[in-house]
Amino acid sequence: MSANEIPSREVARRVFADEFNDAAFTFKESDDDRAPVYLLLPTGAKANRVFFVGTLTEKDDVGEDNEYWRGRIVDPTGTFFVYAGQYQPEAASTLRDLEPPAYVAVVGKPRTYETDDGNVNVSVRPESIQVVDAATRDRWVVETAERTLDRIDAFDDEGNEYARMAREEYDLPIDRYTESAISALESLEEGDGDELGLDGGQAVAPEGSAEDADLQPEP
């Protein structure tokens, strides 16, 4: 890349929590130190940035000397973990001030972390966290289902290099993501869009979401 060229901004992928948490493989597409790092999504796409909307169900300051906020943000398929510290001052202060439960929209970068037992945990380093309303959350679920299905649709296309990569790196059956997209959409229909029974950004955690504490990745 020449010095004058303005690098184009990385798109914010739409991905449900279950697929995001299944991802573990990261890669760069150039040798440049500052080249973007991509997380390979199991349905065959590269993600240097994600945008998601869900329910903030818990927040904790897990820092020792400095504040380091961890938030659990739940979508219809699972839980996103976000970590914000002194280098993400705006997101950290939003987490500090927020009272769960609340609907939040997050823009951020995927981060991977290898645990002692060799598992890779995926979390999000937020660029911004904002409180949003139920309509925005529902719109995100529909949009994310659509984007996920588009990726699944293109998975067997010839020349889909990220799908080829996903096959090599993960060897996961991608049907599961079709199923979780369907159940995410169905959850909207059943609840008529306000199944959480609240608006204005306040919400109750869906059942079962707060119990899998052992899945929490460490920073």
Added chain:
Amino acid sequence: MSDLRTHAAEIAEQFSDHLDVEEDEVEERLHNLVEEYRVPIEEARRSVINSYLEEAGLERDEIGRGGNDEVHLADIDQDEQWIDVTAKVVELWEPRSDSIAQVGLLGDESGRTKFVAFETSDLPKLEEGAVYRLGNVVTDEYQGNFSVKLNKTTSIEELDEDIEVGDDAITVEGALVDIQSGSGLIKRCPEEGCTRVLQNGRCSEHGDVEGEFDLRIKGVLDDGEEVYEVIFGRDVTEDLTGVTLEEAQQMAMDALDTTVVVDEMREDLLGTYYRVSGPELGRYVLADDIERLTEPADPEAVLIKARSI
């Protein structure tokens, strides 16, 4: 078809009513000039056309008429095409070079396109707001943007009609994922015709100046596939945030800090979905119109698709 072949075909077509010109022969003459003598293709064309004109005993403006396609501005998608257009002069700009007689924006029902007329062509001046039929103009391309060049052979006929100029506005939808620096309450250079945004009270052209307050947002809309950089001017920003320029100045004075304005905008606007329409300018969409997408999302269509996989 090779470029030369395309040019040859056009030239042969131009002379089809006057001479028995074979495409192959034209191509060979072009080829000779371009490949052997390193003449730029436009010059080669000119030279070949001139020699045929002489052969046929014609004046330059006797050919080309009727041979060209009448093209809508928005349909121009190729470099170096000879076309006719009927268009209104939407704007005239200040020429930046002595070699340019006139430069500005033409518009027709389909959209707008830049035009240039050169001093050497010695053409009658076009007037802003008037509608003309321009015969024999050449298309030009720079970084993916097309324009038309008037030239010596261009015929200019003023028409007694008006054209409703279409805007080539695009509409984009997505989540607002970022508000960039240079947004919120800003100061612009007050020098006549400058309006540059000041950095720390300085204009990059005029140095330290007493700036004039303005409101704008440089935002990023993202639909998960594409990123759109969007600029909201003062009116749209005021509409969207419900904060007027006066109120924003008051907020900044109370806080002794102008950044409180953009901070509040971030809080209000980020993470929500919008539909924006407006013309494209370089890498930006200039938002004329913005709508917050609040209607309930409809999962039905996507569900049908999902179940069909």
